[in-house]
Amino acid sequence: xxxxxxxxxxxxxxxxxxxxxxxxxxxxxxxxxxxxxxxxxxxxxxxxxxxxxxxxxxxxxxxxxxxxxxxxxxxxxxxxxxxxxxxxxxxxxxxxxxxxxxxxxxxxxxxxxxxxxxxxxxxxxxxxxxxxxxxxxxxxxxxxxxxxxxxxxxxxxxxxxxxxxxxxxxxxxxxxxxxxxxxxxxxxxxxxxxxxxxxxxxxxxxxxxxxxxxxxxxxxxxxxxxxxxxxxxxxxxxxxxxxxxxxxxxxxxxxxxxxxxxxxxxxxxxxxxxxxxxxxxxxxxxxxxxxxxxxxxxxxxxxxxxxxxxxxxxxxxxxxxxxxxxxxxxxxxxxxxxxxxxxxxxxxxxxxxxxxxxxxxxxxxxxxxxxxxxxxxxxxxxxxxxxxxxxxxxxxxxxxxxxxxxxxxxxxxxxxxxxxxxxxxxx
Numbered sequence: 001x002x003x004x005x006x007x008x009x010x011x012x013x014x015x016x017x018x019x020x021x022x023x024x025x026x027x028x029x030x031x032x033x034x035x036x037x038x039x040x041x042x043x044x045x046x047x048x049x050x051x052x053x054x055x056x057x058x059x060x061x062x063x064x065x066x067x068x069x070x071x072x073x074x075x076x077x078x079x080x081x082x083x084x085x086x087x088x089x090x091x092x093x094x095x096x097x098x099x100x101x102x103x104x105x106x107x108x109x110x111x112x113x114x115x116x117x118x119x120x121x122x123x124x125x126x127x128x129x130x131x132x133x134x135x136x137x138x139x140x141x142x143x144x145x146x147x148x149x150x151x152x153x154x155x156x157x158x159x160x161x162x163x164x165x166x167x168x169x170x171x172x173x174x175x176x177x178x179x180x181x182x183x184x185x186x187x188x189x190x191x192x193x194x195x196x197x198x199x200x201x202x203x204x205x206x207x208x209x210x211x212x213x214x215x216x217x218x219x220x221x222x223x224x225x226x227x228x229x230x231x232x233x234x235x236x237x238x239x240x241x242x243x244x245x246x247x248x249x250x251x252x253x254x255x256x257x258x259x260x261x262x263x264x265x266x267x268x269x270x271x272x273x274x275x276x277x278x279x280x281x282x283x284x285x286x287x288x289x290x291x292x293x294x295x296x297x298x299x300x301x302x303x304x305x306x307x308x309x310x311x312x313x314x315x316x317x318x319x320x321x322x323x324x325x326x327x328x329x330x331x332x333x334x335x336x337x338x339x340x341x342x343x344x345x346x347x348x349x350x351x352x353x354x355x356x357x358x359x360x361x362x363x364x365x366x367x368x369x370x371x372x373x374x375x376x377x378x379x380x381x382x383x384x385x386x387x388x389x390x391x392x393x394x395x396x397x398x399x400x401x402x403x404x405x406x407x408x409x410x411x412x413x414x415x416x417x418x419x420x421x422x423x424x425x426x427x
Contacts, residue, residue: 048221161187183295
């Protein structure tokens with residue numbers, strides 16, 4: 001059934017490799033580089049981006065959370081996460097991988113995944129498993145207990161991220177249905193965004209929100225992190241081709257176009273609404289453009305990238321304002337309106353701009369734009385529902401076991417001092 005989409009849809013799973021595949025040094029070198037770039041997105045990119053957005057009394061807590069998640073997620077991924085996401089689940093393979101690759105069994109120096117070492121593939125996918133729960137911390141910044149955050153994040157990695165990664169990339173039911181998610185619109189961005197929304201609702205508002213001003217304490221730090229995210233995202237999207245080829249090259253190009261267009265679209269929205277464009281706005285528009293182009297990056301051309309980036313800047317701008325000003329949901333660092341809404345928008349628009357007439361790669365045989373849009377919509381519903389329900393249950397479980405929210409007085413004092421007995425600035 002699949003012609004044009006066969007390679008990009010199946011390239012994510014080691015099971016797709018032919019028995020006689022040989023290691024390709026160029027592909028291997030590129031994928032090692034891409035893995036470094038994606039890890040660079042979390043440490044230090046996302047850590048600095050988020051740390052600059054919180055108040056000075058909480059800067060170390062954000063840096064600590066990103067660093068700790070990178071460490072803990074690594075062990076969870078090695079022990080069982082990789083196996084659940086990309087292992088063979090046997091009769092249950094539509095839903096979850098098995099335990100055959102627990103502790104990375106069989107992943108030795110000679111094992112291949114396509115034309116690259118499976119160790120490199122596992123490492124590349126680990127960097128995705130690190131950044132996704134790290135994105136979620138922006139929703140409950142400045143009010144969560146460190147131990148509760150870490151426990152929740154690791155349970156979430158096992159019970160939400162790993163199954164969804166398997167559905168979309170590991171040979172699961174959404175992949176078989178033909179859903180198009182090249183680099184993580186569903187697996188990373190909608191997943192993290194939906195979890196963030198549930199976290200914000202369950203933990204409740206910060207003390208003083210929305211009446212008390214809570215401006216970023218260091219926008220220079222945030223812009224530095226944003227620049228690192230932009231560069232690292234080339235590994236995120238172009239690396240998802242799993243080869244140094246034309247697909248990777250086009251994915252890199254449209255990723256850059258999407259980021260630039262999203263930034264400018266957000267800037268224009270701010271100028272028209274407030275009379276002045278802001279530094280925070282232009283970097284947030286960049287992240288919105290990058291998150292929204294992510295699922296489409298291996299399937300669309302430059303025209304699609306411009307349209308998707310522009311849509312991201314406008315839609316995510318208004319989603320951010322609506323969530324905080326109308327619904328008064330305290331998603332502290334705008335994870336849902338930027339990543340969640342961007343992931344939904346990008347996933348749906350992939351079904352449009354993948355059309356060959358619009359410069360995309362085209363659809364599988366006997367599949368129309370309407371058919372593909374329906375598949376994309378099913379993917380959004382399935383990922384949103386699973387993530388929302390399981391995230392809520394895990395939050396309740398974590399709260400009962402370890403506690404989630406600090407007290408009001410502790411929140412006022414700041415998490416750096418209360419939780420870590422340190423200060424980010426000793427002036």
